[in-house]
Amino acid sequence: EEVVLKIASGQIASSPSAVLKELIENALDAGATEVTVKIDDPFNFRVIDNGIGIPYKDLPLAVERFATSKIEKAEDLERIKTYGFRGEALHAISQVSHLQIKSRYRNENIGGKIEVKGGKVLSLSPIPFSGGTTVIVNSLFFNTPVRKKTFDGREKKRLIQTVKTFALCHPEVTFRIDAETLPATSLKERIRQLFGESIHFNYATSERVKLLFTSAFDDERKKVSYIFVNRRAVTVSEIEKLLEELRVKNYILFIDLPPQEVDVNVTPSKERVFLKDKKVLKEIEEILKSNVSLPSI
Ligand code: ADP
Ligand code: MG
Secondary structure (H helix, E strand, O other): HHHHHOOOOOOOOOHHHHHHHHHHHHHHHHOOOOOEEEEEEEEEEEEEEEEHHHHHHHHHHHHOOOOOOOOOOHHHHHOOOOOOOOOOHHHHHHHOOEEEEEEEOOOOOEHHHHHEEEOEEEEEEEOOOOEEEEEEOOOOOOOOHHHHOOOOHHHHHHHHHHHHHHHHOOOEEEEEEEEEEEOOOHHHHHHHHOOOOOOOEEEOOOOOOOEEOOOOEEEOOOOOOEEEEEEEEEEHHHHHHHHHOOOOOOOEEEEOOOHEEEEEOOOOOEEEEEOOOOOHHHHHHHHHHHHHOOOOO
């Protein structure tokens, strides 16, 4: 009850890329070292992982509202390490799509499959399955045509960008996007995989902050600006303002903080966070002033 009350219910399935983000987070939470994303179009895609899988008896729970295997007590919200903790995503997605989950829990010798469409469980059955979890989203927004209409041909790019953003903060995981493979590697190599071999970047680091400056542009020639707090791609206006003042335009910033110092619960989409500890701002300013010669930008 208390956990439920603490949880702001949200616009989880607001866009195809928001849905894909939830599925990739689930794969990473399950300890996957390989995540494959296959995109037919913005309303039909799947995520295949080699994570721990879902026990057969828990398959119906996975699509139930507020059912999560990741926290037990309200206080746990303070120290969550997993991406997910609300148990809302699969439920929300299953309301607005034809969702199929195939999985086999490590240690179980039979897999299972559940199929839900528009919130109705269509089937649940044991199946032979090699392992890990495959989540198939079909006919996304079939029953919310107005929402569906707000997405056009550019949405596929956003889906690919969503995968690449996770790839950037999880270089230790192999990602496949349709035919492209990004093999597990170091951060340095992952950056090359994503932005090109010739990319040049500078570092500034302290204990909790790792800042990379680049002169690279992505394929749309937009600026590169990523902030990750505890491996979540986020917007932190205070930091963005600071970097702008310091005339840092292209950056990839990794910040590691104890979970209780970060307000990830601020919005349901978790994208905008607030820092409880403003010392991080000072830290960024200091490492920029002392450790690094700014590239000309
Ligand atoms: P949350 O991630 O907040 O727990 P979700 O609705 O995203 O909620 O997922 C519900 C539950 O389904 C998870 O707690 C987890 O137990 C299980 N689950 C979902 N996706 C996967 C996956 N890819 N591998 C293993 N378990 C999964
Ligand atoms: Mg989740």
